[in-house]
Amino acid sequence: MRVFQIEGNWGFENLKLSERPKPEPGPGEVLIAMRMASLNSRDLIVPDRGYGRATGELPLIPVSDGVGEVVAIGDGVTRVAVGDRVTPTYFQRWVSGEPSPDRFASALGGPLDGVMADFVCLSQEGVVRIPEYLSDAEAATLPCAGLTAWSAIVTHGVTRPGDRVLIQGTGGVALFAFVFAKQAGAHVTVISSSDEKLERVRAMGADATINYREVEDWARASREITADRGGFDNIVELGGAETLPLSLRAVRPGGTLSMIGVLSGLNIKASLGLIVARQVRLQGVTVGHRDGYEAMLAGMSQHEIRPVLGERFGFEELKEALDHLRAGGHFGKTLVQF
Ligand SMILES: NC(=O)c1ccc[n+]([C@@H]2O[C@H](COP(=O)([O-])OP(=O)(O)OC[C@H]3O[C@@H](n4cnc5c(N)ncnc54)[C@H](OP(=O)(O)O)[C@@H]3O)[C@@H](O)[C@H]2O)c1
Structure with a gap:
């Protein structure tokens, strides 16, 4: 064979x-x-x-x-x-x-x-x-891709209707997470490097979109979206080194970072205060x-x-x-x- x-x-x-x-x-x-x-x-x-x-x-x-x-x-x-x-x-x-x-x-x-x-x-x-x-x-x-996203949105993330969820990029895991989060009734923000891809996710029902190459500080740019709760309930973390410092600012107190991908690198320097004092949950997801x-x-x-x-x-x-x-x-x- x-x-x-x-x-x-x-x-x-x-x-x-x-x-x-x-x-x-x-x-x-x-x-x-x-x-x-x-x-x-x-x-x-x-x-x-x-x-x-x-x-x-x-x-x-x-x-x-x-x-x-x-x-x-x-x-x-x-x-x-x-x-x-x-x-x-x-x-x-x-x-x-x-x-x-x-x-x-x-x-x-x-x-x-x-x-x-x-x-x-x-x-x-x-x-x-x-x-x-x-x-x-x-x-x-x-x-792999489907189950990883399911684990982040449903099994560990326990997404509820009305939750604010942020998805990084429009890759394989990201689009599954998008579909599952929408299905769970969440308000979903997608960040992407491509306006064309953002247009496609908007056509699929994305509630908010940000081009992370044009708007580098998307943590600040998304404040209005989550103003009623002080950040996202769940962030599907796929970028790693480049995105985690921003995710730590963009997640709400008591919110979850679903740690899945390391597309831009494995190592970061970040303030642990953002995790400890705001009771953020770092949830590793392995399929x-x-x-x-x-x-x-x-x-x-x-x-x-x-x-x-x-x-x-x-x-x-x-x-x-x-x-x-x-x-x-x-x-x-x-x-x-x-
Ligand atoms: N932990 C697990 O169980 C598990 C399971 C599966 C995958 N993963 C990991 O998850 C990551 C994604 O896997 P995949 O198969 O979905 O990859 P993929 O389909 O190749 O997705 C790549 C996309 O991610 C986005 N991206 C890249 N760098 C980014 C950044 N710095 N910030 C935000 N978005 C960025 C880009 O989206 P745009 O083009 O829209 O910008 C890119 O097209 C990989 O690191 C992979 O190893 C982990």
């Missing part, structure tokens, strides 16, 4: 189209014929071993998110049947409960082999049936568990919520698809069709 794998050495240049034997499902395992994959920012980091030892070993099949059809099952499989359409869960061994080192060490697409293969063999515990109303392309976007994923699917099905889709590439165009993501012009999830 065809696979993409990082082989020989780490580095984007060593991401190669290659062959591996088709796997056979053992007891408790399911064999999935993959149909579609979807890319995340981490897929740009994995080829360069950007997560250190946690990235895994070579050869490594990249990419965590995708959808396919169950074509064979091993002895004792009861969760799914042949013919079911499933996605993997991002963390293969985090079904519910608290995170643990072992659960965090079970991410697809590094350290475990990911979905860029014609066939993927996984434990039945690591796959979930997908609602019929979702297309293959829509389903492929859910395991989520299978229970959360199933809750998200139920929540999405209720109102037939659809992910926002972007460009499509063919299986053999994975590197072009990653270049497209890296360039940052995308709006909606970048897809790879098998």
Whole structure:
């Protein structure tokens, strides 16, 4: 079968189209014929071993998110049947409960082999049936980007109608967070580097928008939006080093910073007084568990919520698809069709 794998050495240049034997499902395992994959920012980091030892070993099949059809099952499989359409869960061994080192060490697409293969063999515990109303392309976007946003807005953020939520950028996680926050009845502010993208989110129902390249101090510029409560109830923090100092000023006393991304860097110098004296909650979000994923699917099905889709590439165009993501012009999830 065809696979993409990082082989020989780490580095984007060593991401190669290659062959591996088709796997056979053992007891408790399911064999999935993959149909579609979807890319995340981490897929740009994995080829360069950007997560250190946690990235895994070579050869490594990249990419965590995708959808396919169950074509064979091993002895004792009861969760799914042949013919079911499933996605993997991002963390293969985090079904519910608290995170643990072992659960965090079970991410697809590094350290475990990911979905860029014609066939993927996984434990039945690591796959979930997908609602019929979702297309293959829509389903492929859910395991990492969808669940991370759900965790930030619903599981940890517990967004209520009327909450003021701020979303950073219009990337994959951001647009899911936008859709879920709107669905929860929140007033949603989106910041982006692009007026064109801001126009698109306004057309999707954004309540306020700010261009963070033109208005660098968006914490000050958003004061009017949150004047009745002294800041945002929940900020979906994706920018990291550049944005966190502003987020600390823009969150309300007792509000939440949903700490997800570090797009502009990992290290900051900030006044801890802004956190301590204003009782701000810093909530790290690391995707989520299978229970959360199933809750998200139920929540999405209720109102037939659809992910926002972007460009499509063919299986053999994975590197072009990653270049497209890296360039940052995308709006909606970048897809790879098998
Ligand atoms: N913790 C977790 O579980 C988890 C899960 C998934 C992703 N992540 C992390 O979350 C981040 C986003 O991932 P993604 O896959 O959604 O990425 P993505 O689709 O590539 O999103 C990139 C977008 O983020 C926006 N952005 C970049 N720099 C920014 C800045 N300084 N301030 C505000 N917005 C900025 C830009 O939006 P505009 O073009 O609109 O300006 C850019 O297009 C990454 O750091 C990723 O590693 C974490």
